[in-house]
Amino acid sequence: MSLIFTGNIRKLISEKDLTIAEFAEAINEKLSRVNDVLSGKQRPPFDMVEKILTTFDIDANWLITGKNSSSKNPDEQKNYSEEHEYDYVPMFDVEVSAGNGAAAYGATEPAMHLAFRKDWLKSRGLFAKDLNCVVARGDSMEPTINSKDTLLVDTSKNNPRDGHIYVIRSGDVLWVKRVQRQIDGSLLLISDNSTYPPMPLMLADHPDIQVIGQVVQVSKDFN
Known part of the structure; x- marks a missing residue:
């Protein structure tokens, strides 16, 4: 999960036209902790994932897997979500x-x-x-x-x-x-x-x- 997660975080930061420091401030996280996650030194903690989802109102499946669950029909979405939870x-x-x-x-x-x-x-x-x-x-x-x-x-x-x-x-x-x-x-x-x-x-x-x-x-x- 970590490589996909960090890649999507970098993409999100770029799309929002933020610096890493501004991103850390937006989710109320220490800059050092965000840098540790982005560098692969630390795996993404659950509380950080929750803050990102809440702050930017993004799809959890996209953040974790890189694929948007909303593009699937209900049956496919259910199966995909269950498989990747x-x-x-x-x-x-x-x-x-x-x-x-x-x-x-x-x-x-x-x-x-x-x-x-x-x-x-x-x-x-x-x-x-x-x-x-x-x-x-x-x-x-x-x-x-x-x-x-x-x-x-x-x-x-x-x-x-x-x-x-x-x-x-x-x-x-x-x-x-x-x-x-x-x-x-x-x-x-x-x-x-x-x-x-x-x-x-x-x-x-x-x-x-x-x-x-x-x-x-x-x-x-x-x-």
């Missing part, structure tokens, strides 16, 4: 450790929102209200998860099942690990990188331990 998932400015632990969720407000197709979420049995995104840091889950990968976490799936990957909080530390339940009731936190030994975690001895949710999708970062 997006849900927006909060992205928190925190890192989870694919190593020996990272500071836990300190952010209460999302840094931005990432767009996911509604039909994709539906096909996976996922609901936007249960999802959030965080960034992995470290190499203990390689090759499955690399440092700086974005993790889509389903917070409704917080009852660990063997072999699945979860984000787990212990006090002020967050891990992303594969888990295996043990007979004594503990969890074995397993790294996909064999150079890291498994870590037993006795749940009964650590009431502060919380399974945040299951990692259901990984977006790779190649920078």
Whole structure:
């Protein structure tokens, strides 16, 4: 969505004969935030999309896809709209450790929102209200998860099942690990990188331990 979105924003700015600074002022946004979106440094946040649609009274399908839904007959428009609708998932400015632990969720407000197709979420049995995104840091889950990968976490799936990957909080530390339940009731936190030994975690001895949710999708970062 980002390339089409930023291209259409530049086209809108040109058609309205505005500078980028004037555009930012019109939608009541910081110039630095608009520049980050236009440069591709930041994905378009949901609140910015809403401001643009409201301020300039433009078609949402055109802004996101470059195609005007009003040019279609009602049946085509309905199908097109449904196919291209997006849900927006909060992205928190925190890192989870694919190593020996990272500071836990300190952010209460999302840094931005990432767009996911509604039909994709539906096909996976996922609901936007249960999802959030965080960034992995470290190499203990390689090759499955690399440092700086974005993790889509389903917070409704917080009852660990063997072999699945979860984000787990212990006090002020967050891990992303594969888990295996043990007979004594503990969890074995397993790294996909064999150079890291498994870590037993006795749940009964650590009431502060919380399974945040299951990692259901990984977006790779190649920078």
